[in-house]
Amino acid sequence: MSFKKDSIAKSYSPSVSRMTISSVLGILLFLAPLSASAYEILIGTDSVGSFSYFSGRMICRTINKQLDDVSCVVQAADDEIDNLSNLQNGSLDLAIINSNILGAAVNKTGMFQFLDINYENLAILTPLYDRPIGLLVRSNAGISTLNDLVGKRINGGSPGSTERRAMELIMKAKGWSVEVFERFEELPTSQSQDTMAFCQGTVQAMITIGVHPALSTQRLTENCKAVFLDINDEAIDKLVNSRPSCWKTEISATSYSKLARTFGTRAMLVASNVIDKDTGYAITKVLYGNKARLKNSHPALSLYPILEAKKGIKGLQLHKGAEQFFSE
Template identity: 30%
Template sequence: MAAWLLVAGLSTTAFAQSDPSMSTSITIGTGGVTGVYYPAGGAICRLVNRTRSEHGVRCAVRATGGTVVNLTALQTGELELGLAQSDWQHHAYLGTSESFVHEESGADLRSVFSLHSESFTVLARADAGITKLDDLKGKRVNVGSPGSGQYATMQVLMEAKGWELDDFREARTFGPVEQASALCDNRIDATVYTVGHPSGVVQEATTTCDVRIVEVDDEQVRSLVEERSYYRFSTIPAGMYKGNQGEVNSFGVVATLVTHSGVPDQVIYALVKAVFTNLDTFKGLHPAFAELTPEAMVREALTAPLHPGARQFYEEKGLIRPEEG
């Protein structure tokens, strides 16, 4: 599938200096085409592009390796916007991870809004003897592709557990597209995936072969959540996937839309207005968006300061007070 996708959409802008005759192109870095980030980026672009004649902003999405790739591309100016897990937005902005240790940290990163919750999800073959997190040791485990949020978060979890990659019989680095087939073809015993639910990858795996969602809830996980503000306890609803009738406890993060300070205010204003004035439409574009509220989207899980264009719209609508900007 092509790495680029143009999707049709909607927005207006109150910035008088925005000239619809002057076209501006923006690209949103997402994730693999089977994940939630890719359709999330497409949904945003659809709303922006529907009234491009009013503000001159053309929006496209790019399939990428995920969170860490997107944040790195934002810092180099390769992307105008990117979707990222809240934990790695935190690390990128503050420079508190080996992946983001640099002289100026991520000082130019700016928040736009947050989206859906994402659970750290462990899928295991039913015949692999994996019923709890510790059972992954000695098994063939996919830890995610380098540059993805799932890979980075798995490294954090492994550190908390005192694990090394050598503790697994095999450690594989499949991306989201390959995970389900790798499980069902018996090339791996389990895979980890940080994703919003319902997920197409999880749906594919659980309907193609006998796969269980494993609880991620022990002393080390609880300590992680309690010590780090960007993590939260989460649950994967009962009955969402074939063969998994009970609610599954885990921990998770929040998907966030991030930009950088070099993107013009009127461009971000147009994008934000497109989404927030058509929020019901946006929520209907993917089941993971169903519980979104404007209040949570402008306040939760955002470490980097709001981009001025986003802040302008939120102040106008009374979602934040000027002093909060």
């Protein structure tokens, strides 16, 4: 893919004065950076240090290496909703947005219910990676099924946190209240308060959300007798089927020696209408052409089979460039 710019040809005779030659050379030097400048793409991610930011850097690195005349730059933000807003108004060209936020925005549910903002100018290029909801349990706690959590000591996450919202989804699906547990803590992830309580035995189960494998989780499995609970449950199946922004997924055995079925959301690479069909096609093709390289950077960033990648979110279409690539 190339972005053509007009060139300027200059000629001079040997009799032209040195001053004239210097002037012409100065003009050419001034114009040269413009003719060599690249089409800039801004991709919004979560804050620096997050997996979203890491993924954005890998995407930009791939685009910059493989596509001529394109410069991809990562722009980190502390709030995912800020990225969504900046994408919608054209301040960003691409953004990595979690499927639950994206689904709520385009279908005007949850926190977007009363916002008069139209997100129809956005389109999905491809899903990037799963964000599984995991339940870590102590191996000596006698918890082997979801129903075994009843009567146990658990940490459900701090109020308003992503972990707490996920725990409330599970509890609603199962028809539980906090009273069914022996102890229901509301410890945050900050300063490792949740993991400390888990390792000390104050709680026997805790909810986690994120990509795998993760070094912090590996340490919990090795040092604190943690295992992921296999969530193979009819109530959870019904929950997933009722929420287009959720998918069934697995935490693989290669990550922590034991496979665990669960559910979660997906990080989506979303484009604004600034990205035309040709550019969207080129980006999607480059990413899928470098699947092995992306997977080598982290196993979670392995993209999806084409048939799976074509499944979007209710209310939001697949980008026409991505659609063309997937149809090939």
